[in-house]
Amino acid sequence: MRNTGLEEAQAGIKFARRNINNLRYVDDTTLRAESEEELKSLLMKVKEESEKVGLKLNIQKTKIMASGPITSWQIDGKTVSDFIFLGSKITADGESSHEIERRVLLGKKVMTNLTTYYKAETLLCKQRSV
Numbered sequence: 757m758r759n760t761g762l763e764e765a766q767a768g769i770k771f772a773r774r775n776i777n778n779l780r781y782v783d784d785t786t787l788r789a790e791s792e793e794e795l796k797s798l799l800m801k802v803k804e805e806s807e808k809v810g811l812k813l814n815i816q817k818t819k820i821m822a823s824g825p826i827t828s829w830q831i832d833g834k835t836v837s838d839f840i841f842l843g844s845k846i847t848a849d850g851e852s853s854h855e856i857e858r859r860v861l862l863g864k865k866v867m868t869n870l871t872t873y874y875k876a877e878t879l880l881c882k883q884r885s886v
Contacts, residue, residue, distance in 0.1 A: 786841055795820075796831060823848050 785802065789795035803813045818833035838847040838854070845855045 784841065792831065799831065821846070821848050823850060 787795060787798045787802070789798055799813070806813055815832045819836045819839050820831060820833045821836050821839060838845055840846070845858055847854050
């Protein structure tokens, strides 16, 4: 679904003199807005364009995260303080230490799983003669 109607929308975050209101990858879309009203507008545009091609917006999978002092939303969806997007943890406080810690733990888990190979007495190595 390339045409989401978001390119013309004025809602979004200003970054490097450009208006960024969405990040898309395959079937994942992240909408960015300065206010709840802007977010509602973007959601409606996505919903309308999706319905034109026979797709539905899954409210059960919709997550809403605020990086400001918003306490309640008038938008359907689950309110979260963080979520994973394209393998990276995005947090409401914008802190990256959570992501660094998560990746270090993932690396430790992989290395722990490889320990049996490192300790094997019959380690198979291909040697190359020069």
